[in-house]
Amino acid sequence: MQKTALVCGAGGFIGSHLVKRLKREGFWVRGVDLKYPQFAPTEADDFLVADLRDPVNCRAVVDRGFDEVYQLAADMGGAGFVFTGENDADIMHNSALINLNMLDACYKRNVKRIFYSSSACIYPEYNQLNPDDPKTSEESAYPAAPDSEYGWEKLFSERLYLTYQRNHGLTVRVARYHNIFGPEGSWRDGREKAPAALCRKVAEVADGGTIEIWGDGKQTRSFLYVDECLEGTLRLMRSDWTGPVNIGSEEMVSINQLAQIIMEIAGKQVNLKHIPGPLGVRGRNSDNHLIMQKLGWKPTESLKTGLAKTYPWIQAQVDALKKK
Ligand code: NAD
Numbered sequence: 001m002q003k004t005a006l007v008c009g010a011g012g013f014i015g016s017h018l019v020k021r022l023k024r025e026g027f028w029v030r031g032v033d034l035k036y037p038q039f040a041p042t043e044a045d046d047f048l049v050a051d052l053r054d055p056v057n058c059r060a061v062v063d064r065g066f067d068e069v070y071q072l073a074a075d076m077g078g079a080g081f082v083f084t085g086e087n088d089a090d091i092m093h094n095s096a097l098i099n100l101n102m103l104d105a106c107y108k109r110n111v112k113r114i115f116y117s118s119s120a121c122i123y124p125e126y127n128q129l130n131p132d133d134p135k136t137s138e139e140s141a142y143p144a145a146p147d148s149e150y151g152w153e154k155l156f157s158e159r160l161y162l163t164y165q166r167n168h169g170l171t172v173r174v175a176r177y178h179n180i181f182g183p184e185g186s187w188r189d190g191r192e193k194a195p196a197a198l199c200r201k202v203a204e205v206a207d208g209g210t211i212e213i214w215g216d217g218k219q220t221r222s223f224l225y226v227d228e229c230l231e232g233t234l235r236l237m238r239s240d241w242t243g244p245v246n247i248g249s250e251e252m253v254s255i256n257q258l259a260q261i262i263m264e265i266a267g268k269q270v271n272l273k274h275i276p277g278p279l280g281v282r283g284r285n286s287d288n289h290l291i292m293q294k295l296g297w298k299p300t301e302s303l304k305t306g307l308a309k310t311y312p313w314i315q316a317q318v319d320a321l322k323k324k
Pocket of ligand 1: 013098119179181186
């Protein structure tokens with residue numbers, strides 16, 4: 001029997017890549033989203049355009065028994081979307097409704113196994129003040145103090161999924177993604193994250209030009225290439241470990257260093273102009289002890305290797321836009 005999967009958020013960045021990966025594995029895949037993927041046609045066998053805030057839509061989407069359900073749909077974006085405060089009500093309302101309604105529909109339709117994409121944004125701000133030594137081990141999530149409403153919603157939803165496992169016997173897997181990047185993601189719509197935004201800025205200026213960086217650029221992060229994110233996601237989904245578990249890279253860099261790596265790939269040297277902007281925590285890195293212990297695996301690809309695959313795609317988008 002052909003295995004079946006449902007991908008919620010299949011029109012988005014990670015969801016559209018996940019559909020491709022599941023198709024390569026031989027799955028029959030249904031995708032659902034508010035929109036089709038923006039940069040390439042979907043490879044899903046069946047794609048429903050539906051608003052998952054509506055419980056009626058959620059029940060209609062789960063009208064058959066899927067072997068695997070991946071719930072990635074969320075109202076989200078990079079620092080320019082999440083940390084300004086202007087989108088807080090939408091983020092909490094929209095994403096909480098999606099999770100409440102999708103999870104209940106899966107339970108009522110007897111879905112056996114569901115994956116939920118949480119985020120490193122659930123970790124307390126007080127452990128991420130030192131850019132050289134942030135703490136993100138899984139148990140350090142409590143006492144909770146995320147620095148954004150996006151993080152609070154993710155934490156609530158993690159707990160929601162785990163209650164359905166405890167009370168209703170649903171098999172739940174929860175990952176905390178840390179800054180996923182790669183081609184075919186937001187790059188100029190206001191929801192882009194640092195790697196895509198910096199690739200775009202470098203691609204747009206000539207050698208010797210100047211690009212703007214939010215803050216002093218000394219804030220640290222780690223970034224994980226999308227293919228490794230999917231490898232970890234599938235390994236977790238099919239393992240016996242419930243999670244929550246970090247899926248992220250341990251290669252921590254400052255934003256200034258990230259810009260430097262992109263310049264090397266682009267073959268350009270540009271000046272960095274530091275300006276005020278939304279920032280998030282001072283330091284963050286993935287702690288991969290638990291994923292290594294439970295799954296015997298952790299991501300290993302270097303940041304530079306992933307950026308070398310991402311930059312040409314963003315350069316091509318910039319060039320195509322200029323031609324228009
Ligand atoms: P994305 O914004 O590209 O994809 C999310 C998709 O959800 C979008 O296509 C959007 O249209 C869809 N969606 C939003 N509201 C919907 C609704 N009401 N009904 C149906 N679909 C709806 O984001 P992504 O980067 O692909 O992230 C996927 C998941 O991973 C999200 O849950 C996100 O919070 C989580 N995550 C991502 C990262 C990252 O770095 N990309 C980090 C941590 C967690």
